Amino acid sequence: MARLMRAAQAGDRQAYAVALEQAAKWLRRYFRRRIALEKLDDLVQEVLLSVHAKRSTYDPARPFFPWLAAIARYRWVDHLRAEYRSQTQELLEDTASEDSAEEPVMARISLDRLFDQLSPAQAEAIELVKIEGCSVAEASARTGQSPSLIKVNVHRGIRKLAAIIEKAS
Amino acid sequence: MDDATQALIDRIAADAAPVRPLRKGRGLALAGLAFLVTLVAVLFLAGARHGLMNGQFSVFFVVVNGLLLVLGLSCVTTVAAMAAPQVGAGHEGPKWAIAMAGVLPVAGVLAASAPGGVGLMHVEGIHCMYVGLAASVLIAAALFVWLRRGAPVSPKLAGFYLGVGSGALGSVANGMACADDSIAHLGIWHTAPVIIGGLVGRYVISRWLRW
Secondary structure, three states, X not given: OHHHHHHHHOOOXXXXXXXXXXXXXXXXXXXXXXXXXXXXXXXXXXXXHHHHXXXXXXXXXXXXXXXXXXXXXXXXXXXXXXXXXXHHHHHHHHOOOHHHHHHHHHHHHHHHHHHHHOOHHHHHHHHHHHHOOOOHHHHHHHHOOOHHHHXXXXXXXXXXXXXXXXXXX | OOHHHHHHHHXXXXXOOOOOOOOHHHXXXXXXHHHHHHHHHHHHHHOOOOOXXXXXOOHHHHHHHHHHHHHHHHHHHHXXXXXXXXXXXXXXXXXXXXXXXXXXHHHHHHHHHOOOOOOHHHOOOHHHHHHHHHHHHHHHHHHHHHHHHOOOOOHHHHHHHHHHHHHHHHHXXXXXXXXXXOHHHHHHHOOHHHHHHHHHHHHOHHHHHOO
């Protein structure tokens, strides 16, 4: 990948296309359990656009994937910040099937691992509100945390994630 | 891979104009040049302090400006690196330098408020804070341009280091012209640009570092 990106930085379109395809495949695996599935393609495309805009910041002397992962995490945290509860709810209502019930479960399994650096209450609040698309009231009812505490935990959890983007897990 | 992503890749790859990789050394050179220009400007406009050219320094002058210089270099080096993101990058260096230089304002306040001191409200030299802040502008601008060209993934931290680093180096440039060697003056008015710079960088400049 480093060789392909070096060629891409020199203007080699074919190498760039191959590098982006590989990056897209890797990103799909990277995000698969960290975001609601209906948002996966959007997020992968956002990262690819960021990679394109900031491709000059890649140093060919260094490994490629830690650079890509830093950009991916940055966009992922951005994505968590965004309010998309309504879209998620619409999609879940439109595609009410057995699969749709599994999506948040898959996300939760991986998030439990990813959110190791958050407190359990913060991780739970983010999973419910930002991944599953629950309202604050619903999350409050499911966790036993007060609505204001849910909001505080979401806010602080995302702020903490934003601060540890470059930290190796 | 879905069609939309493949179409996006095709469109992006068709736009693969050559780019020059961002090297940390160029960021350091840019900040170094800004510091040099600032230093020359301060010396030209305010004149060198007495004894600067023939090596007559007070201990406080050396300690304060030495610590601020190390702090500034540490922050500038980290900011230059933060333009290129990398999982695994720590950016821990400036924290220790900040802790080290944090002794200075404490020493300044203690010296001013100690029995026999001039009193905290009567430490002269607020103009040094203004000059230090003015001297930090060009260095801050150079670092800002560098970060905007890059891809900082921790904008708040990058903004904070930008402010602290430029404030520290601006204060060092001012220190070459300031004749007051009292620890109360140096500890308060020469570190004020660092504190103000850090706050402005963290809460104001960082907003424009998002991408």
